[in-house]
Amino acid sequence: MTVRLSTEEIEEALRGLDGWKTVDGREAIEKSFKFANFNQAFAFMTRVALKAEKMDHHPEWFNVYSRVDVTLATHDVEGLSSKDVALATFMNKIAS
Ligand SMILES: C[C@H](O)[C@H](O)[C@H]1CNC2=NC(N)=NC(=O)C2=N1
DSSP, rough: OOOOOOOHHHHHHHHHSTTOOOEEEEEEEEOOOEEESHHHHHHHHHHHHHHHHHHTTOOOOEEEETTTEEOOBBBTTTBBBHHHHHHHHHHHHHHH
């Protein structure tokens, strides 16, 4: 059962998620990742895609060349959940 995070829990989670911020007017978090080139950007997306499938939790994202803009939210709870925090943590880890 996926549980929706409270405002306080979201703020606490963001303190540990470098570069992530809330989206104005929506219960979601976003970050723009910049890579050296398209290959590195797409390699990042490929790894995230495999992780997302394993988690059954998928990002909303946009890629242009070396940039990947990511937005995370949990549709099932119409807000944010621990799955968003886990996927954001994974993204930061592999992008560093
Ligand atoms: C039925 C439901 O859509 C699925 O369980 C998964 C698929 N991937 C998902 N991804 C995201 N971001 N939010 C969800 O609620 C979600 N639900």
